[in-house]
Amino acid sequence: MTTRTVSKASWIYTVVSLLMVCVFLFPIYWMVATAVKPATEIFANPPKLIPTNVDFTVWQTRIFENPRVLRYFVNSLILGFGTTFLTLALAAPASYGIAKLPIRGKSFLLSISLVSLMFPAIMLALPFFVMFSRIGLTDSYAGLILANTALALPFAIIVLRPFFLAIPNELTAAAQIDGCTPFGAFVRVVLPLATPGLFTAAVFTFLFGWSDLVFALSLTTEESMRPVTAGLWNFIGSNVTQWNAVMAFSTLAMLPPLAVFLVAQRYVVAGLTAGAVKE
Incomplete structure (x- = not known):
């Protein structure tokens, strides 16, 4: 050629x-x-x-002068970061155990994680509503964070597992020889080495919490507890819709996830590249 x-x-x-x-x-x-x-x-x-x-009239009258808009964004930030922290706190030790520890049934646990990704959120909405209504978790941050974590956790486990597989066992053994407990070696040695994977999982789990609509509509009835995705429905009328207000709100709702991705972009790219190699 x-x-x-x-x-x-x-x-x-x-x-x-x-x-x-x-x-x-x-x-x-x-x-x-x-x-x-x-x-x-x-x-x-x-x-x-x-x-x-x-x-920019609609920005002033429907967005910046609307006190509910700020509440929607505060709720979404709480749900997004809450889902991220809880998911990583559970997924990191779980994926490390599946990758490194001699646990029986690891293949079965990994298969369950893969299969659970196929379930749409709407299948879990009704069971969650029944359970949470009985224990008082509807219209609460805890209920929404738990529901979002149930969807994000299997994905985070699958993302983090290859990173822990790539870390040599000799490093944790050396840390334990120097006096670390197994958990101390995990926290002080393994987690810092898996930083790209943690950032990758964190970004995607934040998006799980930020973009959820099914749980936001099914598990909340109070307007003060609704996040951005559910609040967008208030801008869509049954007869007349002010589309410039809808698009202004959507543009504003796009900025926090974009900012999170731009901040963690370097780690996310490195994490996706490292996780693409099968060990």
């Missing part, structure tokens, strides 16, 4: 890649553009790709 042919092929791949990126990013652009359009431009025919009259 000549240099000219290789150069032409690389240009074709570049153009195709740019087109695919534009296709994936266009809905996000349309959301942001609609958030600053007046109602006349939103329903214009043909649609206007670029806003000609930028209008």
